[in-house]
Amino acid sequence: MKGIFEPQLMVERLESLKAGLIGGLAVVFAFLISSFVNTLLLAKYFPALVSTPIDVHWRWLFSGVVAGFSGLLFGVTYRYVIRSDQNPQLKTGAVMAFGLVRGLTQIELGWNANNSVLPFFVLAGESIFWFVMAAIALDVAIQIGWVNPFPSR
DSSP states (O other): OTTTTOHHHHHHHHHHHHHHHHHHHHHHHHHHHHHHHIIIIITTTOGGGOOOSTTOOHHHHHHHHHHHHHHHHHHHHHHHHHTTOOOHHHHHHHHHHHHHHHHHHHHHHHHHHOSOOHHHHHHHHHHHHHHHHHHHHHHHHHHTTSSOOOOOO
16 A cells, blocks of 8 residues: 555556547547548448448447547557657557557458458558557647656666
8 A cells, every 4th residue: 555655656547548639539539530531431342341420329439438548558558668768669569569459350250250251450550550540640739748657766
Protein backbone atom coordinates (compact mmCIF):
# COMPACT_ATOMS: atom_id res chain seq x y z
CA MET A 1 0.00 0.00 0.00
CA LYS A 2 2.86 2.32 0.77
CA GLY A 3 4.05 2.74 -2.84
CA ILE A 4 0.59 3.04 -4.40
CA PHE A 5 0.18 6.74 -3.61
CA GLU A 6 3.76 7.74 -4.30
CA PRO A 7 3.69 11.14 -6.10
CA GLN A 8 5.92 10.11 -9.02
CA LEU A 9 3.82 7.00 -9.59
CA MET A 10 0.63 9.10 -9.64
CA VAL A 11 2.21 11.47 -12.20
CA GLU A 12 3.03 8.51 -14.45
CA ARG A 13 -0.52 7.17 -14.10
CA LEU A 14 -1.97 10.53 -15.11
CA GLU A 15 0.34 10.69 -18.14
CA SER A 16 -0.78 7.18 -19.12
CA LEU A 17 -4.42 8.22 -18.71
CA LYS A 18 -3.83 11.23 -20.96
CA ALA A 19 -2.17 8.99 -23.56
CA GLY A 20 -5.08 6.58 -23.33
CA LEU A 21 -7.66 9.32 -23.79
CA ILE A 22 -5.83 10.73 -26.81
CA GLY A 23 -5.50 7.24 -28.30
CA GLY A 24 -9.17 6.53 -27.66
CA LEU A 25 -10.32 9.78 -29.26
CA ALA A 26 -8.07 9.23 -32.27
CA VAL A 27 -9.42 5.71 -32.82
CA VAL A 28 -13.02 6.91 -32.47
CA PHE A 29 -12.28 9.60 -35.06
CA ALA A 30 -10.74 6.97 -37.37
CA PHE A 31 -13.77 4.73 -36.71
CA LEU A 32 -16.10 7.51 -37.86
CA ILE A 33 -14.04 8.10 -41.01
CA SER A 34 -13.92 4.40 -41.87
CA SER A 35 -17.66 3.98 -41.18
CA PHE A 36 -18.49 6.76 -43.61
CA VAL A 37 -16.06 5.45 -46.24
CA ASN A 38 -17.47 1.93 -45.87
CA THR A 39 -21.06 3.14 -46.12
CA LEU A 40 -20.65 5.72 -48.88
CA LEU A 41 -17.99 4.16 -51.11
CA LEU A 42 -17.28 0.51 -50.42
CA ALA A 43 -20.77 -0.77 -49.56
CA LYS A 44 -21.79 -1.02 -53.22
CA TYR A 45 -18.92 -3.47 -53.80
CA PHE A 46 -19.00 -5.24 -50.42
CA PRO A 47 -22.48 -5.30 -48.81
CA ALA A 48 -20.95 -6.76 -45.63
CA LEU A 49 -19.31 -3.37 -44.96
CA VAL A 50 -22.56 -1.44 -44.68
CA SER A 51 -22.78 0.46 -41.43
CA THR A 52 -25.34 3.18 -41.09
CA PRO A 53 -24.03 5.99 -38.90
CA ILE A 54 -26.80 8.24 -40.21
CA ASP A 55 -29.35 5.77 -38.92
CA VAL A 56 -27.54 5.29 -35.60
CA HIS A 57 -28.38 2.00 -33.97
CA TRP A 58 -27.06 0.15 -30.95
CA ARG A 59 -24.65 -2.12 -32.88
CA TRP A 60 -22.92 0.83 -34.50
CA LEU A 61 -22.71 2.64 -31.15
CA PHE A 62 -21.32 -0.48 -29.47
CA SER A 63 -18.71 -0.77 -32.21
CA GLY A 64 -17.72 2.85 -31.56
CA VAL A 65 -17.39 2.21 -27.83
CA VAL A 66 -15.26 -0.88 -28.46
CA ALA A 67 -13.10 1.13 -30.87
CA GLY A 68 -12.65 3.87 -28.27
CA PHE A 69 -11.73 1.39 -25.55
CA SER A 70 -9.27 -0.32 -27.91
CA GLY A 71 -7.73 3.08 -28.60
CA LEU A 72 -7.46 3.81 -24.88
CA LEU A 73 -5.61 0.53 -24.32
CA PHE A 74 -3.41 1.25 -27.33
CA GLY A 75 -2.57 4.75 -26.05
CA VAL A 76 -1.47 3.51 -22.64
CA THR A 77 0.52 0.64 -24.15
CA TYR A 78 2.08 2.81 -26.86
CA ARG A 79 3.39 5.27 -24.28
CA TYR A 80 5.15 2.45 -22.43
CA VAL A 81 6.43 0.75 -25.59
CA ILE A 82 8.06 3.77 -27.20
CA ARG A 83 9.36 5.33 -23.98
CA SER A 84 11.86 8.11 -24.78
CA ASP A 85 13.35 6.16 -27.67
CA GLN A 86 13.20 7.26 -31.30
CA ASN A 87 13.10 3.67 -32.59
CA PRO A 88 10.72 3.40 -35.58
CA GLN A 89 10.58 -0.40 -35.25
CA LEU A 90 9.05 -0.09 -31.77
CA LYS A 91 6.43 2.35 -33.02
CA THR A 92 5.58 0.27 -36.09
CA GLY A 93 5.57 -2.92 -34.04
CA ALA A 94 3.07 -1.54 -31.55
CA VAL A 95 0.75 -0.35 -34.33
CA MET A 96 0.98 -3.61 -36.24
CA ALA A 97 0.51 -5.72 -33.11
CA PHE A 98 -2.77 -4.02 -32.23
CA GLY A 99 -3.93 -3.70 -35.84
CA LEU A 100 -3.12 -7.26 -36.83
CA VAL A 101 -4.64 -8.86 -33.74
CA ARG A 102 -7.91 -7.13 -34.51
CA GLY A 103 -7.63 -7.49 -38.29
CA LEU A 104 -6.63 -11.15 -38.39
CA THR A 105 -9.51 -11.98 -36.07
CA GLN A 106 -11.88 -10.33 -38.53
CA ILE A 107 -10.36 -12.24 -41.44
CA GLU A 108 -10.77 -15.51 -39.55
CA LEU A 109 -14.37 -14.65 -38.72
CA GLY A 110 -15.06 -13.84 -42.37
CA TRP A 111 -13.32 -17.02 -43.50
CA ASN A 112 -15.54 -19.13 -41.24
CA ALA A 113 -18.82 -17.28 -41.81
CA ASN A 114 -18.87 -16.18 -45.46
CA ASN A 115 -18.02 -17.30 -48.94
CA SER A 116 -16.25 -14.02 -49.68
CA VAL A 117 -13.36 -13.11 -47.42
CA LEU A 118 -12.34 -9.96 -49.35
CA PRO A 119 -14.54 -7.54 -47.31
CA PHE A 120 -12.84 -8.80 -44.18
CA PHE A 121 -9.43 -7.95 -45.63
CA VAL A 122 -10.80 -4.42 -46.03
CA LEU A 123 -11.77 -4.48 -42.35
CA ALA A 124 -8.29 -5.71 -41.42
CA GLY A 125 -6.77 -2.77 -43.28
CA GLU A 126 -9.23 -0.52 -41.48
CA SER A 127 -7.97 -1.87 -38.14
CA ILE A 128 -4.39 -1.00 -39.00
CA PHE A 129 -5.55 2.46 -40.16
CA TRP A 130 -7.20 3.07 -36.77
CA PHE A 131 -4.03 2.41 -34.82
CA VAL A 132 -1.85 4.33 -37.28
CA MET A 133 -4.09 7.34 -36.64
CA ALA A 134 -3.78 6.85 -32.88
CA ALA A 135 0.02 6.56 -33.10
CA ILE A 136 0.21 9.76 -35.14
CA ALA A 137 -2.00 11.57 -32.60
CA LEU A 138 0.12 10.31 -29.70
CA ASP A 139 3.40 11.22 -31.42
CA VAL A 140 2.08 14.75 -32.02
CA ALA A 141 0.83 14.98 -28.43
CA ILE A 142 4.27 13.94 -27.16
CA GLN A 143 6.06 16.38 -29.48
CA ILE A 144 3.97 19.37 -28.37
CA GLY A 145 4.17 18.40 -24.70
CA TRP A 146 0.58 17.30 -23.98
CA VAL A 147 1.86 13.88 -22.95
CA ASN A 148 5.26 13.07 -21.50
CA PRO A 149 6.86 9.88 -22.76
CA PHE A 150 7.55 7.15 -20.26
CA PRO A 151 11.17 7.66 -19.16
CA SER A 152 13.71 5.07 -20.30
CA ARG A 153 15.47 3.45 -17.38
